[in-house]
Amino acid sequence: MKTAEIKQLYDQYVVPTYAPSIALVRGEGCHVWDPEGNRYLDFAGGIAVSSLGHGHPALVRAISEQAGHLIHASNLFFNEWQPRLAQAIVRHLGPGKCFFSNSGAEANEALIKLARKWGAGQTIGKAGQTAGKAGRYEIISMQNSFHGRTLGTMAATGQEKIRKGFDPIPEGFKQVPYDDLEAVKRATGDKTAAVLIECIQGEGGVRAASMEFVRGLRDWCDRSRLLLFCDSVQCGIGRTGKFCSFQHYGVEVDGVSLAKALGGGFPIGAVWIRQPYADVFEVGSHATTFGGSPLAARAALTVLEVIERENLIDQAARMGDYLAAGLNRLKGAFPKIIKEIRGKGLMIGIELHEEHKPWIKKLSAAGLLLVPTGTHVLRLLPPLIITEKEADEALEIMNRAFGA
Ligand SMILES: Cc1ncc(COP(=O)(O)O)c(C=O)c1O
Numbered sequence: 141m142k143t144a145e146i147k148q149l150y151d152q153y154v155v156p157t158y159a160p161s162i163a164l165v166r167g168e169g170c171h172v173w174d175p176e177g178n179r180y181l182d183f184a185g186g187i188a189v190s191s192l193g194h195g196h197p198a199l200v201r202a203i204s205e206q207a208g209h210l211i212h213a214s215n216l217f218f219n220e221w222q223p224r225l226a227q228a229i230v231r232h233l234g235p236g237k238c239f240f241s242n243s244g245a246e247a248n249e250a251l252i253k254l255a256r257k258w259g260a261g262q263t264i265g266k267a268g269q270t271a272g273k274a275g276r277y278e279i280i281s282m283q284n285s286f287h288g289r290t291l292g293t294m295a296a297t298g299q300e301k302i303r304k305g306f307d308p309i310p311e312g313f314k315q316v317p318y319d320d321l322e323a324v325k326r327a328t329g330d331k332t333a334a335v336l337i338e339c340i341q342g343e344g345g346v347r348a349a350s351m352e353f354v355r356g357l358r359d360w361c362d363r364s365r366l367l368l369f370c371d372s373v374q375c376g377i378g379r380t381g382k383f384c385s386f387q388h389y390g391v392e393v394d395g396v397s398l399a400k401a402l403g404g405g406f407p408i409g410a411v412w413i414r415q416p417y418a419d420v421f422e423v424g425s426h427a428t429t430f431g432g433s434p435l436a437a438r439a440a441l442t443v444l445e446v447i448e449r450e451n452l453i454d455q456a457a458r459m460g461d462y463l464a465a466g467l468n469r470l471k472g473a474f475p476k477i478i479k480e481i482r483g484k485g486l487m488i489g490i491e492l493h494e495e496h497k498p499w500i501k502k503l504s505a506a507g508l509l510l511v512p513t514g515t516h517v518l519r520l521l522p523p524l525i526i527t528e529k530e531a532d533e534a535l536e537i538m539n540r541a542f543g544a
Pocket residue numbers: 242243244245246248286287288289338342343371372373374375399400
């Protein structure tokens with residue numbers, strides 16, 4: 141089918157929650173193709189998902205082979221891939237356990253439920269620790285944050301436009317200005333159970349929290365007996381030059397949500413929960429039919445193995461510096477268009493002086509796919525496997541577009 145036919149069918153039968161203009165039919169490495177045969181450099185990366193690029197042989201092999209063995213059996217039965225994947229995540233994040241979901245929003249839902257169960261005074265396994273005081277359920281999150289589109293994660297999300305039209309919003313959430321420790325302290329009350337942050341806000345415009353804020357937050361959570369959760373759905377799995385972005389700050393956190401790049405495009409989400417909180421959920425506390433299926437878990441384990449084998453976390457840091465240097469040169473050349481370059485590793489934002497919409501269009505017409513965020517920011521979320529040649533190609537496309 142050609143793009144026009146796909147669009148016609150889509151407009152007729154698909155609920156219009158998105159407004160795409162390009163259809164994609166094939167991908168290889170860092171490139172994708174539309175039905176008309178046009179090739180694009182994919183710096184949208186499926187919105188921070190396609191970290192191994194498209195068609196990575198190890199991932200294709202693992203998914204094909206597992207599909208032939210067993211796709212799904214449910215969590216009523218063990219499958220070897222789920223604990224092996226959990227073990228690999230624990231290797232990166234420290235002593236704890238994982239629960240598997242199918243998306244980032246569901247991973248965050250699990251953290252929200254964990255905070256509530258713990259805050260309700262749940263005794264924790266052998267450690268016998270409780271929240272100290274029952275009746276805690278409130279979660280403090282940040283303005284401009286994004287945590288998902290379910291009712292709970294929408295309530296945690298600090299963006300009015302996401303919540304508009306969906307009243308009544310579930311209670312138990314408070315948003316404070318990002319990077320403002322005093323605001324977190326002021327918002328903390330005797331019902332507060334946890335603080336949820338993205339150490340680098342993605343949908344909020346690629347903004348990193350300061351060292352003082354994250355470290356101060358850890359200290360405040362310790363002193364006030366609050367759980368500290370990191371939403372690493374977008375800034376996790378090596379993209380920023382560490383496995384998860386909170387690791388840039390030298391702090392420990394109590395729970396982490398992962399999704400997006402975890403399955404390299406195969407849907408899977410996860411929460412890692414630090415000990416002793418990993419035993420707050422018991423049999424029957426939380427569940428999902430599909431989470432951590434043999435196919436999803438094997439795909440994700442393969443992604444983590446490839447990331448380790450190909451040293452992609454270091455590569456993300458190195459290529460991030462390379463791209464940022466090139467982008468800063470562009471900023472110097474086009475100061476009237478580019479206001480600021482920011483981000484970490486291969487999670488980069490270009491803030492423009494003008495709205496991003498026409499630029500997204502111009503750049504995709506020139507063969508470069510990017511992700512818009514907010515009204516003025518172009519986001520670069522390329523596969524972690526990009527080479528200098530591909531980075532140069534992207535910079536050259538932008539150079540020509542901005543210069544035209
Ligand atoms: C930081 C963050 N958290 C959660 C989500 C929600 O993930 P999903 O779309 O898989 O539900 C996103 C999606 O963009 C995200 O960027």
